[in-house]
Amino acid sequence: MVQKQQATAAPGPEPKKRRRVGFSPADTGVEANECIKIYLVSSKEEVDSPGISCVNPVDLNDFFDGDGKIYGYQDLKINVWINSISLHSYADVTYQSTINGEKGVTDLKSALQNIFAETIVADKDEFLQTFSSERDFIRNMVSNGEEMHSGVIDGSSINAEVAPSDLQVLRMEIGSPNAGLLYSRLVPLVLLFVDGSNPIDVTDPDWQLYLLIQKKEDKEEPLYRIVGFTAVYKFYRYPDRLRMRLSQILVLPSFQGKGFGSYLMEVVNKVATQENVYDLTVEEPSEKFQHIRTCIDINRLRAFEPIKPAIDSAVQTLTKGKLSKKAQIPRFIPPLNAIEKVRETLKINKKQFLKCWEILIYLALDPIDKYMEDYTSVITNHVRTDILGKDIETPRKQVVDVPSSFEQEASFVVFKCLNGEEANSNVQVDENKPDQEQQLKQLVEERIREIKLVAEKVSRICPKV
Structure with a gap:
């Protein structure tokens, strides 16, 4: 018996493949605080060095619109390096890919520009060159500053490697040559490290800068570094007196916790008494600064007969x-x-x-x-x-x-x-x-x-x- 074979079907067009529809994962964004790290460095050797610790700014989320998140990036990392000598900055931005989701892609360049303004340098090599090309920036800027104090202050204590003899406090009128340019480079530090602060009006001649400078001896010429600064406003009080209002005060993160804030505050107190202003006030002091201020004033009052x-x-x-x-x-x-x-x-x-x-x-x-x-x-x-x-x-x-x-x-x-x-x-x-x-x-x-x-x-x- 021969098995009957089935007739072979005539060849036809291949069946259409079913297209699979996929959905990209929802872009929930990443908080700026989680992906941005800021480093304060004083030499090009410190840039990218694993031994350098990042500094803690105020809430970085405040600098980004909406909910303070960055959208459109996978594995986003932003390392910002700030040159403490010239006050220039450079942002190293890396990410795996971009996602143009519902909220689009955050314009990082514009966002960083809002913080660092003209201090930010686009090219890394150019940033590294600022350590040498602008080595004398601070010294040149404060050359016409009025020296208010140098060396130690009676009763003050500085717990740091900086010798008190290397310190001096200079005062600059905001309308004087160089003061406006210097403050414009200090503004990013104000925004990053002074909570709730806004830049002062550099067109108002009643503003003064008190700059705490470290004058460090070097092989070539002394190297000037800003340790901290404060902005003080002088305004009229009827009939013939002036009042001083301290508006901003900042000690750079690498110098904090070592007595420099107290040092600067004590100098301002001395100026207020020597120039016989009506009184000295502070505009919305933070809890930490208020503690320092009160400790200083208590010691002055305990000695006031x-x-x-x-x-x-x-x-x-x-x-x-x-x-x-x-x-x-x-x-x-x-x-x-x-x-x-x-x-x-x-x-x-x-x-x-x-x-x-x-x-x-x-x-x-x-x-x-x-x-x-x-x-x-x-x-x-x-x-x-x-x-x-x-x-x-x-x-x-x-x-x-x-x-x-x-x-x-x-x-x-x-x-x-x-x-x-x-x-x-x-x-x-x-x-x-x-x-x-x-x-x-x-x-x-x-x-x-x-x-x-x-x-x-x-x-x-x-x-x-």
């Missing part, structure tokens, strides 16, 4: 007993003549002196543990006054919901609590209000913590005056 009787009087009153159990607590603020003497002699403004006053009392209480409860009551009184804008012992107003047959918007009720008693149970206090007493307690605890930190610091530096 005219206010010691007022401190002794306040301490004597506080130690008499159990203020915390009294219905009314004295304010414990310095007398007006003490406030005026401090302002006129030390140029410490009233607001700053009141902060220092609390610490001066704390330092004078011995033993502090014995009087801590009463001292806390005093600080609570001060904090509550700061919040309410009036004395704690004055009668307090409250807004309460009172049942009424009249229209709520057109009527009100005034009542008085006798003998300091709480309102009667018929008056319902709004239960949706935040717990003010708890908030007050937290603010007091924070103020006490700040006071203790300053007291500990100044006691360690100068235990007895």
Whole structure:
């Protein structure tokens, strides 16, 4: 038997292949803080050196529009090198590929230009040449600066490899030759390392730069480096005085934590007293700078004889007993003549002196543990006054919901609590209000913590005056 074979189908066109549809992964972007590293270097040998640590700027996300992310790049890495001698910068940008997703591709060149402006150099070789070609940039720029101080300051301590004899503070009027150009190169450092700061107006002649310079001896000629600087504004006070307002202060990251900020602040204090300005204020100081400033002022005040009787009087009153159990607590603020003497002699403004006053009392209480409860009551009184804008012992107003047959918007009720008693149970206090007493307690605890930190610091530096 022969098996019957099936007829072979006639050849036809090949079947169409089904096209597979793929979706690119969603571009969620990368935060600028995660992909940008900044390095401050003083020689071309330090560029790309594995031993160089990156510095920590403020929030880099703020420099990028929208949500602070960079879009359109895979494995993006940006290393920014800043020449601390000439203040030029170079950005080394690397990535695996680009993705033109829903939010497009971030224009990195434009974004970096907004931060570094004309200081940024596009070519790496050109950037490396700035270490030699602009070696004398700082020296040339400050050549016409007015020397305000050089060497050591009595009572100051600098914990660094820099010899105090190599330091000098120069003052430059912003309208003077070179000052505007120098500040324009300092602006990227201001944006990167001074939180919330904006460039000063270089067309306003009332701005001054105080530059802390390290003059380092070298084989050829001395090498000038900026250690730190501050911008100070002088403005008129009627009828014939000037006031000084410190607006920006920065110590370069490689010099931070070594006493240079205190050094610079002490020089500015000396200038304020020598030139007999009305007072010296600070514009929106950061918590860290405020701590340094207060430590300096406390040491100056502890050595200021005219206010010691007022401190002794306040301490004597506080130690008499159990203020915390009294219905009314004295304010414990310095007398007006003490406030005026401090302002006129030390140029410490009233607001700053009141902060220092609390610490001066704390330092004078011995033993502090014995009087801590009463001292806390005093600080609570001060904090509550700061919040309410009036004395704690004055009668307090409250807004309460009172049942009424009249229209709520057109009527009100005034009542008085006798003998300091709480309102009667018929008056319902709004239960949706935040717990003010708890908030007050937290603010007091924070103020006490700040006071203790300053007291500990100044006691360690100068235990007895």
